[in-house]
Amino acid sequence: MINNLLITNLNGNIVFSKYYNILTEEKQIEFEKLTYQFTKDEWSFAKGEKHLVTEFSGNKIVFTNVGDLMIFLCGSNEYDELALSEIIFPLMETIKEVCKKKGVTEAHFIEQIPKFVLYLDEIIQKGQIDQTQIESILNYSALKHDQPIKKETI
Amino acid sequence: MNSPESNSSLASSNGNIITTPANGSVTAASSTLNQNSILVELCDSKCSSAYLQSKLSTTFDSVKASLKEATDKKNSSKIYTCLQNLTYYKVDKDFLDMLVTIITISDEKKTLRLAYYFLNEISQFKHLFNTGSAEIKNLINIFSKEQLHKDISRKVISLKTTATVAPNDVLIDANILEVISGILRKVGEDVDKTQKKKGFFSRGTNDLGRERSLLQYACFVACRNRFKNSPSLFMPIIEGIKCSDPVGARHSISLTFDYAVEKPSTVSESTKRFLPLLKANKGKEAVNLQDSFARRNFIKLAGHLAAANVPESKDFFQHICQSVQDNHYAVSFWAIQTLIKFPWSKLEQAIIEPIILDNDTPNHFDILPNQISLVTGICNKIKIALTTHTSSTTTTSQSNPIIHLACKLVALLSESYVKSAYPKDNKTQLPIIGDWLDLDNIPTTTTIVIPTIIQQQQQQQQLQQQPNNRDKDSKDQNPFSSLTSIIMSCLTISPSISIRIQALKALVWLCPLDLKQCQMYRETFKNLLLDPYHPGFLFKELYMEMYKRVIATPVLSPMILSLIYDWIDIVPPKVDTNLICQTLRVIIDFGLEAKEKVLATLFKILDRSVHPDFRVVNLEILKDLIRFLGDVANVLTFESQSLYPTVSSSTALKSLEISNQSLNSIIQRLEQYAIYNPWQLRMESVDALGKIAFQSSTSVRIHIYNFLSSIPNESHGWTCVKSNTSLICNILDQLLTKRTKFLTNLKSSPTLTEQQSKELSQDHHNLLLQISIFFEQLPNDFLPFGFESKLFINKQK
Numbered sequence A: 001m002i003n004n005l006l007i008t009n010l011n012g013n014i015v016f017s018k019y020y021n022i023l024t025e026e027k028q029i030e031f032e033k034l035t036y037q038f039t040k041d042e043w044s045f046a047k048g049e050k051h052l053v054t055e056f057s058g059n060k061i062v063f064t065n066v067g068d069l070m071i072f073l074c075g076s077n078e079y080d081e082l083a084l085s086e087i088i089f090p091l092m093e094t095i096k097e098v099c100k101k102k103g104v105t106e107a108h109f110i111e112q113i114p115k116f117v118l119y120l121d122e123i124i125q126k127g128q129i130d131q132t133q134i135e136s137i138l139n140y141s142a143l144k145h146d147q148p149i150k151k152e153t154i
Numbered sequence B: 001m002n003s004p005e006s007n008s009s010l011a012s013s014n015g016n017i018i019t020t021p022a023n024g025s026v027t028a029a030s031s032t033l034n035q036n037s038i039l040v041e042l043c044d045s046k047c048s049s050a051y052l053q054s055k056l057s058t059t060f061d062s063v064k065a066s067l068k069e070a071t072d073k074k075n076s077s078k079i080y081t082c083l084q085n086l087t088y089y090k091v092d093k094d095f096l097d098m099l100v101t102i103i104t105i106s107d108e109k110k111t112l113r114l115a116y117y118f119l120n121e122i123s124q125f126k127h128l129f130n131t132g133s134a135e136i137k138n139l140i141n142i143f144s145k146e147q148l149h150k151d152i153s154r155k156v157i158s159l160k161t162t163a164t165v166a167p168n169d170v171l172i173d174a175n176i177l178e179v180i181s182g183i184l185r186k187v188g189e190d191v192d193k194t195q196k197k198k199g200f201f202s203r204g205t206n207d208l209g210r211e212r213s214l215l216q217y218a219c220f221v222a223c224r225n226r227f228k229n230s231p232s233l234f235m236p237i238i239e240g241i242k243c244s245d246p247v248g249a250r251h252s253i254s255l256t257f258d259y260a261v262e263k264p265s266t267v268s269e270s271t272k273r274f275l276p277l278l279k280a281n282k283g284k285e286a287v288n289l290q291d292s293f294a295r296r297n298f299i300k301l302a303g304h305l306a307a308a309n310v311p312e313s314k315d316f317f318q319h320i321c322q323s324v325q326d327n328h329y330a331v332s333f334w335a336i337q338t339l340i341k342f343p344w345s346k347l348e349q350a351i352i353e354p355i356i357l358d359n360d361t362p363n364h365f366d367i368l369p370n371q372i373s374l375v376t377g378i379c380n381k382i383k384i385a386l387t388t389h390t391s392s393t394t395t396t397s398q399s400n401p402i403i404h405l406a407c408k409l410v411a412l413l414s415e416s417y418v419k420s421a422y423p424k425d426n427k428t429q430l431p432i433i434g435d436w437l438d439l440d441n442i443p444t445t446t447t448i449v450i451p452t453i454i455q456q457q458q459q460q461q462q463l464q465q466q467p468n469n470r471d472k473d474s475k476d477q478n479p480f481s482s483l484t485s486i487i488m489s490c491l492t493i494s495p496s497i498s499i500r501i502q503a504l505k506a507l508v509w510l511c512p513l514d515l516k517q518c519q520m521y522r523e524t525f526k527n528l529l530l531d532p533y534h535p536g537f538l539f540k541e542l543y544m545e546m547y548k549r550v551i552a553t554p555v556l557s558p559m560i561l562s563l564i565y566d567w568i569d570i571v572p573p574k575v576d577t578n579l580i581c582q583t584l585r586v587i588i589d590f591g592l593e594a595k596e597k598v599l600a601t602l603f604k605i606l607d608r609s610v611h612p613d614f615r616v617v618n619l620e621i622l623k624d625l626i627r628f629l630g631d632v633a634n635v636l637t638f639e640s641q642s643l644y645p646t647v648s649s650s651t652a653l654k655s656l657e658i659s660n661q662s663l664n665s666i667i668q669r670l671e672q673y674a675i676y677n678p679w680q681l682r683m684e685s686v687d688a689l690g691k692i693a694f695q696s697s698t699s700v701r702i703h704i705y706n707f708l709s710s711i712p713n714e715s716h717g718w719t720c721v722k723s724n725t726s727l728i729c730n731i732l733d734q735l736l737t738k739r740t741k742f743l744t745n746l747k748s749s750p751t752l753t754e755q756q757s758k759e760l761s762q763d764h765h766n767l768l769l770q771i772s773i774f775f776e777q778l779p780n781d782f783l784p785f786g787f788e789s790k791l792f793i794n795k796q797k
Helices: A025-049 A081-098 A106-111 A113-123 A134-141 B032-045 B050-054 B060-073 B076-086 B093-105 B109-128 B134-146 B152-165 B170-187 B191-196 B208-226 B231-242 B246-262 B264-274 B292-307 B313-323 B329-340 B344-349 B374-390 B399-421 B453-465 B481-493 B497-510 B515-530 B536-552 B554-570 B577-588 B592-607 B612-636 B661-675 B679-695 B698-709 B718-748 B754-774 B787-796
Strands: A002-009 A014-019 A052-056 A059-066 A069-075
Touching (some): A002 A025, A002 A081, A014 A025, A014 A113, A014 B050, A025 A052, A025 A059, A025 A069, A025 B497, A052 A081, A052 B399, A059 A081, A069 A081, A081 A113, A081 A134, A081 B292, A081 B329, A081 B399, A106 A113, A113 A134, A113 B076, A113 B109, B060 B076, B060 B093, B076 B093, B076 B109, B093 B109, B093 B134, B109 B152, B134 B170, B152 B170, B152 B208, B170 B208, B208 B231, B208 B246, B246 B264, B264 B292, B264 B313, B292 B313, B292 B329, B313 B329, B329 B374, B344 B374, B344 B399, B374 B399, B374 B481, B399 B481, B399 B497, B481 B497, B481 B515, B497 B515, B515 B536, B515 B554, B536 B577, B554 B577, B554 B592, B577 B592, B592 B612, B612 B661, B612 B679, B661 B679, B661 B698, B679 B698, B679 B718, B718 B754, B718 B787, B754 B787
Antiparallel strands (some): A002 A014, A002 A069, A052 A059
């Protein structure tokens, strides 16, 4: 399943987190600490929205950089690094979408979290991938299922 | 779901957690008191993180109160604002009542969407909801009403959410199931007929097909969250694989997999007709799944059915083989991962059938003009992926995940090949030990050439022109050995530690089965140790893989032993002695020669000169290895209690000679360490000597007892060593005295009196208790007084 999604600023402060697996508070902190330790040295290589991978304790994490934010998507079992990488695309697109007016900055993203959570709710449900097409995500989150969907995919 | 609290930050710049409370001040993790108070604060804040809370002008309590007020006053704009503010916090079950009310009173889509979002969030507490409560009744009423609404969106969101959040109850289940069954039944009907009827599908829409597939999708999501393996929905769900909504089809396949786990034969029979490249299905019901996740799910289903004992298993297996040719790496690599679960013998014989593009062939397959073996197909796919994505000119944002997974697949496939190809013992079916060579006598002439970008491109072109090159290769050679050079290049070009780890793991399994040909790999691993930029955990991963490899192919033990020495010698601060000891334990079991080599390696490590910078860290390593030596010395040297002098050999006790030369040399070294080293090492050596004495024959015990009694005691730190030494001496004293008494009793009469037996048993248990302090786990048959005591101890039991 998709275990969790973390979004941090470039200093490592968490601006958004969503856990789909059952973890205690202590385990979440431990996971976040490990994520930081395993990835921090490579954050600079994630520039240009390159997807990087790390793996520990059965958790596969694909992470990348968008604007002032770092996105970490963690999965296990059938959600291998390539599946997670595929899911990161719509996540990045939606972050860009919610921040399109002022650019992807920490402050602006925080402001737009109410919008982002609805997009996220369309992309991942109960730890399983749901919608991946950006148009569907935008339409469905606005309860506009009847809007025609263009052919182009992300 | 997760607990409602969360921490505030990923980590501080030095790797320690920093928590930022709501007031914005930074607190280091080391302050436990402060941390606890922050944790309490976090629990109260319910915010996604304390850092985030510090950026907000609201609090959870204030938002909750405002929402309550707005709901009571039915102020729709304020409700929307409050719901928006609530997205920063984790909601609890108390919100159910408010959310249901909001859905009842509100007609604005944006408000409704947020309310449904929160309902979904509180579904984790659904087991706490009272099924007879007014809120739940309202929720079900809303659900029934929404299903008749003309707006498709409201039907979809209501169905998805209610199925997730409504508590488990017979009546509620029946209600939702009836709606789902109705939708799925109507979906199967003719479009024209349905359009004329009243029912679930609204008549106003121009796109009935789209509406159908959307509702189908909503039903499948609802089923995944509530009605897995419902018998009444079996056929509609199977038919859903053909759903025109790609996400709906994907969910349907997932649900079908759940059925397949329970009833493989029924599912296999019903789904064979969907296999896309099966000749019999062409132009009929073969599916063309556009969604890559749907294709992955279908491969997962096929993998399960191919492994099951069903008549169609061969077709499903072939589907996975064909999926290796999928042009989407996420699908192709998933097919390879699924295939790895099958035995190598099956993979070796499998083929990929030609794929010719025609109207019936889904466009997500690469064209394959001629049939090729599966192994060649896999090898080519991985080679192309690696060649393309390691080249600096053709990298994409996904290059890292692709290289990472490709290396992982090579490791797994090579492991499967190695385990299958390595000769086994006819009787035990365990891997043979093989002939061990002296590594120092093998010339290191082989060198590896890392290909340039141009060479890589040429290789890629050659691959495409000659797809079936595997058949020319020797069958004894690892079929993936041609990937060695590209994988080695990943070690140098990739800044990603994770990729380097996967590449190393792959190289460990790419090592040939013949020790002579492994020199190049040995040199590569050794050179890696010399690079100061690799982190410690990279080496741990590498040596963990070597540990697995040595179990599978014992013949590589000399190479692994040599690399263990190099690890300790070159980068002692990055050594994991536990892992080394585990590996050595495995090698010890490979026989006499293995024991000799392990002992030689241990002595080589103990005797080496150490760089002054590494003195402290080396001390810790030596401590661990001396402890290990104490644990395994008796196994290594075949010294055991059975070497006890028998009752009849009266002169035995007088003999203080140790005839076991290997043990002698171990004891000599340990004695040396017990005198001339820092107190920590001396203490460990004394303990090791004690452990050897407890498990050895009387002559060894006497020798060690004498040594420990006369050990010099003036040096620094002696107080620490003294306590251990006197404890061991005391136990040895008891052992020797009581054994002598027992043997004297036994000599005078073949049987002991009841009193003597009782005393013996008491002494036995008493000594076992004392000795067990020095061992993690004493063997069950350990007899401190020797095998003669066994009969009497058992009698007493």
